[in-house]
Amino acid sequence: MQWDGLNRRRFVRVQYPFTVHIYLPDRPPISTYTEDVSEGGIKVTVRENIPLEVSVDLEIYLRSEPIICKGKVTWVGERISQYLEGVKLYDTGFEFFKVKEVDKKIIKKHVKELLKVKKEEQAKDGSESS
Numbered sequence: 001m002q003w004d005g006l007n008r009r010r011f012v013r014v015q016y017p018f019t020v021h022i023y024l025p026d027r028p029p030i031s032t033y034t035e036d037v038s039e040g041g042i043k044v045t046v047r048e049n050i051p052l053e054v055s056v057d058l059e060i061y062l063r064s065e066p067i068i069c070k071g072k073v074t075w076v077g078e079r080i081s082q083y084l085e086g087v088k089l090y091d092t093g094f095e096f097f098k099v100k101e102v103d104k105k106i107i108k109k110h111v112k113e114l115l116k117v118k119k120e121e122q123a124k125d126g127s128e129s130s
Contacts, residue, residue: 011038014114020044022071023057034060039108041071041095049076049090058094062110070098 017033020042024030035043042060050056054073059066071094081087099107 011040012111012115013038013043014111014118016114018042019061021059021066022046022050023059024050024054025056035091037062037107038111039096039104041074041093043091043093045089045091047087047089049078049088050092052076055097056094058096060107062106067099067103067106069096069100069103071096 013036015036017035018037020032020034022030022032022044030046030048032044032046035045037043037060042058050073052073052075056071056073058069058071060069061067073092074095075093077091079089079091081089096107
């Protein structure tokens with residue numbers, strides 16, 4: 001199926017590597033970085049295949065104090081690492097739930113600010129190539 005260029009997501013996503021700790025039941029925590037973030041969730045890349053629908057505790061460091069919430073695995077994509085020979089990686093999408101209202105506002109603010117910066121960079125890059 002070919003993408004038609006329309007964004008059907010409920011929330012706008014922005015690529016940015018925030019530190020995140022994922023706490024799975026009965027397993028050691030996983031520390032990684034976000035690939036992208038939105039008001040509704042995050043995408044991360046990990047070495048462990050976390051099953052669909054699993055609920056986890058998340059600590060996301062958008063600032064010095066983490067945002068602590070729950071996340072549910074909504075999709076997983078397996079791939080081979082470009083840099084580590086033979087290593088499988090799992091692109092994993094988490095949908096947020098049980099997020100404090102104040103934390104939702106912080107996430108929304110960060111996403112909005114990052115989008116503004118990215119648009120300014122794109123506009124600058126476009127004007128320099130003219």
